Amino acid sequence: xxxxxxxxxxxxxxxxxxxxxxxxxxxxxxxxxxxxxxxxxxxxxxxxxxxxxxxxxxxxxxxxxxxxxxxxxxxxxxxxxxxxxxxxxxxxxxxxxxxxxxxxxxxxxxxxxxxxxxxxxxxxxxxxxxxxxxxxxxxxxxxxxxxxxxxxxxxxxxxxxxxxxxxxxxxxxxxxxxxxxxxxxxxxxxxxxxxxxxxxxxxxxxxxxxxxxxxxxxxxxxxxxxxxxxxxxxxxxxxxxxx
Amino acid sequence: xxxxxxxxxxxxxxxxxxxxxxxxxxxxxxxxxxxxxxxxxxxxxxxxxxxxxxxxxxxxxxxxxxxxxxxxxxxxxxxxxxxxxxxxxxxxxxxxxxxxxxxxxxxxxxxxxxxxxxxxxxxxxxxxxxxxxxxxxxxxxxxxxxxxxxxxxxxxxxxxxxxxxxxxxxxxxxxxxxxxxxxxxxxxxxxxxxxxxxxxxxxxxxxxxxxxxxxxxxxxxxxxxxxxxxxxxxxxxxxxxxx
Amino acid sequence: xxxxxxxxxxxxxxxxxxxxxxxxxxxxxxxxxxxxxxxxxxxxxxxxxxxxxxxxxxxxxxxxxxxxxxxxxxxxxxxxxxxxxxxxxxxxxxxxxxxxxxxxxxxxxxxxxxxxxxxxxxxxxxxxxxxxxxxxxxxxxxxxxxxxxxxxxxxxxxxxxxxxxxxxxxxxxxxxxxxxxxxxxxxxxxxxxxxxxxxxxxxxxxxxxxxxxxxxxxxxxxxxxxxxxxxxxxxxxxxxxxx
Amino acid sequence: xxxxxxxxxxxxxxxxxxxxxxxxxxxxxxxxxxxxxxxxxxxxxxxxxxxxxxxxxxxxxxxxxxxxxxxxxxxxxxxxxxxxxxxxxxxxxxxxxxxxxxxxxxxxxxxxxxxxxxxxxxxxxxxxxxxxxxxxxxxxxxxxxxxxxxxxxxxxxxxxxxxxxxxxxxxxxxxxxxxxxxxxxxxxxxxxxxxxxxxxxxxxxxxxxxxxxxxxxxxxxxxxxxxxxxxxxxxxxxxxxxx
Numbered sequence: 007x008x009x010x011x012x013x014x015x016x017x018x019x020x021x022x023x024x025x026x027x028x029x030x031x032x033x034x035x036x037x038x039x040x041x042x043x044x045x046x047x048x049x050x051x052x053x054x055x056x057x058x059x060x061x062x063x064x065x066x067x068x069x070x071x072x073x074x075x076x077x078x079x080x081x082x083x084x085x086x087x088x089x090x091x092x093x094x095x096x097x098x099x100x101x102x103x104x105x106x107x108x109x110x111x112x113x114x115x116x117x118x119x120x121x122x123x124x125x126x127x128x129x130x131x132x133x134x135x136x137x138x139x140x141x142x143x144x145x146x147x148x149x150x151x152x153x154x155x156x157x158x159x160x161x162x163x164x165x166x167x168x169x170x171x172x173x174x175x176x177x178x179x180x181x182x183x184x185x186x187x188x189x190x191x192x193x194x195x196x197x198x199x200x201x202x203x204x205x206x207x208x209x210x211x212x213x214x215x216x217x218x219x220x221x222x223x224x225x226x227x228x229x230x231x232x233x234x235x236x237x238x239x240x241x242x243x244x245x246x247x248x249x
Numbered sequence: 250x251x252x253x254x255x256x257x258x259x260x261x262x263x264x265x266x267x268x269x270x271x272x273x274x275x276x277x278x279x280x281x282x283x284x285x286x287x288x289x290x291x292x293x294x295x296x297x298x299x300x301x302x303x304x305x306x307x308x309x310x311x312x313x314x315x316x317x318x319x320x321x322x323x324x325x326x327x328x329x330x331x332x333x334x335x336x337x338x339x340x341x342x343x344x345x346x347x348x349x350x351x352x353x354x355x356x357x358x359x360x361x362x363x364x365x366x367x368x369x370x371x372x373x374x375x376x377x378x379x380x381x382x383x384x385x386x387x388x389x390x391x392x393x394x395x396x397x398x399x400x401x402x403x404x405x406x407x408x409x410x411x412x413x414x415x416x417x418x419x420x421x422x423x424x425x426x427x428x429x430x431x432x433x434x435x436x437x438x439x440x441x442x443x444x445x446x447x448x449x450x451x452x453x454x455x456x457x458x459x460x461x462x463x464x465x466x467x468x469x470x471x472x473x474x475x476x477x478x479x480x481x482x483x484x485x486x487x488x489x490x491x492x
Numbered sequence: 493x494x495x496x497x498x499x500x501x502x503x504x505x506x507x508x509x510x511x512x513x514x515x516x517x518x519x520x521x522x523x524x525x526x527x528x529x530x531x532x533x534x535x536x537x538x539x540x541x542x543x544x545x546x547x548x549x550x551x552x553x554x555x556x557x558x559x560x561x562x563x564x565x566x567x568x569x570x571x572x573x574x575x576x577x578x579x580x581x582x583x584x585x586x587x588x589x590x591x592x593x594x595x596x597x598x599x600x601x602x603x604x605x606x607x608x609x610x611x612x613x614x615x616x617x618x619x620x621x622x623x624x625x626x627x628x629x630x631x632x633x634x635x636x637x638x639x640x641x642x643x644x645x646x647x648x649x650x651x652x653x654x655x656x657x658x659x660x661x662x663x664x665x666x667x668x669x670x671x672x673x674x675x676x677x678x679x680x681x682x683x684x685x686x687x688x689x690x691x692x693x694x695x696x697x698x699x700x701x702x703x704x705x706x707x708x709x710x711x712x713x714x715x716x717x718x719x720x721x722x723x724x725x726x727x728x729x730x731x732x733x734x735x
Numbered sequence: 736x737x738x739x740x741x742x743x744x745x746x747x748x749x750x751x752x753x754x755x756x757x758x759x760x761x762x763x764x765x766x767x768x769x770x771x772x773x774x775x776x777x778x779x780x781x782x783x784x785x786x787x788x789x790x791x792x793x794x795x796x797x798x799x800x801x802x803x804x805x806x807x808x809x810x811x812x813x814x815x816x817x818x819x820x821x822x823x824x825x826x827x828x829x830x831x832x833x834x835x836x837x838x839x840x841x842x843x844x845x846x847x848x849x850x851x852x853x854x855x856x857x858x859x860x861x862x863x864x865x866x867x868x869x870x871x872x873x874x875x876x877x878x879x880x881x882x883x884x885x886x887x888x889x890x891x892x893x894x895x896x897x898x899x900x901x902x903x904x905x906x907x908x909x910x911x912x913x914x915x916x917x918x919x920x921x922x923x924x925x926x927x928x929x930x931x932x933x934x935x936x937x938x939x940x941x942x943x944x945x946x947x948x949x950x951x952x953x954x955x956x957x958x959x960x961x962x963x964x965x966x967x968x969x970x971x972x973x974x975x976x977x978x
Contacts (some may be wrong), residue, residue: 079368095380097340103387129376133616137338144346148931168908174915178908179897186903296679376859411665417672422654422664429660579743585828589873615862623824623863630832 032043049087052246053103053112056120059165059230060092067232072239073246080247089114096126097136098144105148110155115158116249118242119148120202122164122188123228126180142187149197149241163203163239164222168219168227171210175219175227205241206234292330295489298344299363302408302473303335310475315482316489322491332357340368340379341387348391353398359492360400361443361485362391365407365431366471369423387428392438397469403488404435406446408481411470412463413454418470441492443484452480497530500599535573538732541587541595542606545651553718558725558733566733575600583611584630591634596641602735603643604686604728605634608650609714610676612666628673635681645676646731648687651724652707654713657696660703661713684735686727695703695723738825742816745749778816780974783786784830784838788959789821796961801922802967802975810978818843826854826865827873831905839884845978846886849931850878851917855909858918871916879924889974892932894967896951897956900939904956927974935963935971 054060054070063069070090074174077083091108091177093100098121109117111211122141129135136144152159175181192199206223213222220227223234230238297303297313304443306312313333319327334351336343341364352360365384379387388418390404395402404426405478418424428446448467456465463470473481540546540556549555556576563569577594579586584607595603608627615621620629625686638645649671654661661667671689678685692709699708706713716724752842777804783789783799792798799819820837822829827850837847844898851870858864863872875955892914897904914932921928936954942951952963959967 019332099346100383103342103345103383103390128380130619132380133376133378134383137371137375139348140343140377149345170912171916172911173902173908174912175908176912178911179902179904179906180902180908182907183899183903183905186901229343242267265730373862415672416659416664416665417669419669420665421668422666424661424663425658425664426656426660426662430657478576500904512791585832586869589831589876591867614866618866619858619862619864620866620869621862623861626863628830628831631831 010178017019031033039102049085049238050115050117050249051087051089051113052118053089053091053109053114054120055109056118057091057096057124058092058094059122059123059228060081061094062229063092063235064090064126064136069235069238069242072235073243075204076239076243077247082247086246092120095124095128096121097128097134098122099136099139099231102144102148104152109157114157116160116246117152118162118200118246119145120162121145122181123167126164126177126184127167127228129180131179137241138183138187143185145188146191149191154180158198158249160200160237160242160249161188162200162242163188165202165206165234166224166228168212169206169214169222169224170217170219171207171214172217198249200241200245202238202241205237209237217225226231260398278410278422282385292328293358293492294330294332294356295359295361295424296332296334296352296355296357297363299335299361300339300367300371300379301335301337302366302471303333303363304337304476305472306481307333307334307406310478310486312473312478312481313472315479316486319482319486325490328491335363338367338371339364340371340377341365341384345387345391348394352391352400353394357400359403359489360395361403361405361489362446363405364387364388365424365427369407369420369427370410370471373420381426381430383425385434388431389434392434392440392455400491402440403443403492404431404486405443405485406431408445408449408477409453409471412449412453412457412465412467413460414457415460417491441488443488445481445484448480448484449477498730512671514727524601525703535571536735537573537575538602538604539575539577539598539600540604540606540731542578542604543582543610544578544580545574545609545714546710547576547580548570548715549721549724550576555716555721555724558721559729560709562682562725562729563733568576569638572732581610582607583614583616584608584627585622585689588630589635591637592662595634595643596637600643602646602732603638604648604732606648606650606688607631608667608670609653609725611652612663612670613714616663616667623671631674632677635683636679644735645673645682646684646686646728646735648686648728649674649717651688651692651720652696653716654709654711655696655700655710656703656705656720657693658703685732686731688724688727691723691727692720753930757949759953761875764843777858778814779844779923779978780816780818780842781845781847782818782820782838782841782843783819785847785949786825787821787823788852788957789819789849790823791850791958792821792964793819793950793969794937796964798964798967800961802972803962805968805972806976807912809972812977815975821849825850825928826859826863827870828865831873831877834880838877838886839880843886845889845975846881847891847929847975848874849891849893850874851910851913851959855893855906855913856896858909860904867899867912867916870913871920876919878924879922887927887978889927889929889978890917890969891929891971892917894931894959895939895953895957897936898943898951898953899946900936900943901946912969927978929970929974931970934966938966 018121054063060070063071065071069087074083074088077086077088089112093104101119101121125136126142127135149159166175167177167181181203189199189201193196210222219229223230223237225231297306301315302324308314311333317326317331320329320331336347344362344364354364367476368384370378391468392402404447407424409418410420424446432442432444434440451464464474466473466480468474500668540549546556549557551557556574560574562571563574575598579590579734587605587607611622611627613621635645638676650667652661653663653667665690677683677684677695696708707717711722738772749827768853783792789799792800794800798821799817802816803812806815806817822833830848854865854870872950878888893910895904896906896910910932918928918930922925939951950960951957954960
């Protein structure tokens, strides 16, 4: 085809086609980038695995909902997907009971394990807490199976059973003992740790001047109020967003 | 062939052959039966799955050793193989912890589950017993998985924590409550039941005239002495030999 | 004085006097009897010494109120005075704590001691029940001091913690154990016994066909409903009215 | 009598008499002072009122024996008399049970009350610890009765149940809670306080580098070894010798 032989009309058509192509280019590029982006940014699926605190955490105002909000504020909502798998009253062996179905079968990328309160608490409420050695054995078995399945675990220390800030809550000693094991295990196995217990204790030192047993971060010594949910959300999001 | 035409020598040979055949017949028959028998009598592998009572049961003088002896007395030792899988302190969730390795992977034909004492006992000794609802949940999960794997489960009620025969042992009520669940579950699911608790109670009614707390069937209110091991062995063997 | 010499008038006067005397006699006799009666029938002061069941027992519809009604029905209300001294949560050592003020200083004639439920129950709810040996020691000390003060004690076995009628309530064994001690102590020391536990068990055998945990004689496994209060009232009144 | 007229011999005799008198004076004065002293320094009777730690404290090598030694070293043994009244397993209400006989009837000047460990400990070992409110009620009643009887009470905080120095002993929280009440009560009521818990914790911070659960000041997490007995003895003697 030669330009000289072209009728004005034909030339006009060509020019029209050319500009159409030029206009289409950015659109095409954008599509291309989007598709590639989409392939690169497959969302990370994060499961929060725990007890009633996590069960409530998935509700409106709960810590998982707040993490979702923080994620959006940081414009990272297309990188993360958050799933709550909390069941009231769960101890570490109750997590193990539903570990296959609620964790492994879900094929998550990251699992935040927040357990230990009922393991200690139920010793005094119903005589059905978890023996210390077994706490470690069940926990370790799940962490090992996550690693074998290519899942990144994140460990949390248990927050509080009572908000007194002078070491006088009934089960402070035992809770510290279990928290200590979690910290040491995480360190030895190079697992990200969210030390909720230390965070709570630090917060209560500053914000519980009347040394109340509850009401600062919890509603009932254990379950989180709005401030408690926000504190947990912040601590967890700080760790998660870097992963 | 006619006898009259036969030379003495030929007759003698025939007679020899005939008798050889006659003599060989039983041998052949025996061999045949033996071979067929061997195919039929592949030994049934029985796993005893439980706590310290079962751990001790596998030792000399223990109830598993005694079952083995009873089996031999009944000339059934080529039909059964007995394996002890008891671990001290185990509650139902501890059985579940090692269920894959110690039961499913062992490919048994029959599994006798003898658990429940620590689930109740540890409530008062260390605050780490098993919540009633969870006792059923863990137990049911294992029974279901056994059935799915073609394994025949046998359930036992927990024997005793204390040998008083007038319903005054500290945890009689709770033990009865867990035993009741086991009996009902076994009945509903058509699972052979060995009601050790009833057997022990009946025995203690007759043989504990001074109403001693221990020493009749146990050494320490829980772990079996020789009489206790024999009683358990008899009860179990009566059920097993018919399976 | 001769009737013949009397004028009609004089005779009339004499007759009048005579009849006045005759009429006055019954009045006088009645007054005499009444005064003597009043001296004889000084009301017997009965103190009911116990825990929250007794505290509620003194309220409208409570067992002490019902005993008062039964007493009136038997027209014995001028022979008995009933005083409730029950305090919620009390164990035997809590009774001892207020024994001087609430019993000895009140100078009662009879004291009905109804204790033992919290001594057993609190073992599992808060770890603050009463050691068996100490239960007996405190109880014995109070009974001895009552006897020394000329007060007649009456002992009751603890009723129920849970209304299952097949020996499956969590603390049936322990409750039976403490009840057994009370029965033996009462027998050995010749003290009237009200075996509430046996009474309740017999009642529940007949009137708890669905084997409910509560609602037949109690509202919450422990505290008495109307039927429970009436049952206790009848049992106690049967013993008290003969004293 | 004139010195000039005296023969040497007579003079000598006189001088001898004079010097005898002079020599006798101090002796006489000393006797006089001693007698008066003896009347003034009626020994202070100190009763140590507590549990098995105090029971063992009265034995050879126990803290009471060591206080007696320290007292002698300070040459104050004629000012103090030490009496141990410790009974194994005692909680505050067990002290109250024998308060009349073992304290009031003994007419002591000073009573050192060292209680609280079993009140907390038995919650987990046998479910028979002491409810917090009742701990205070029983303690207060005894202190009040001592004051009314002119007896000087001294209060001690409970030492330890476990020697971990990082707040991880099972019952650290509860023990701190009871210790806190004792400290506040002593301050409010102007009663000398021996803060054994703080003393032990400070000692363990320095002398338990491997963070052992026992063996530094106790033999078994609770009962004192030689070092523990000496530490208690020093703390107590420092307070007692000034009284």
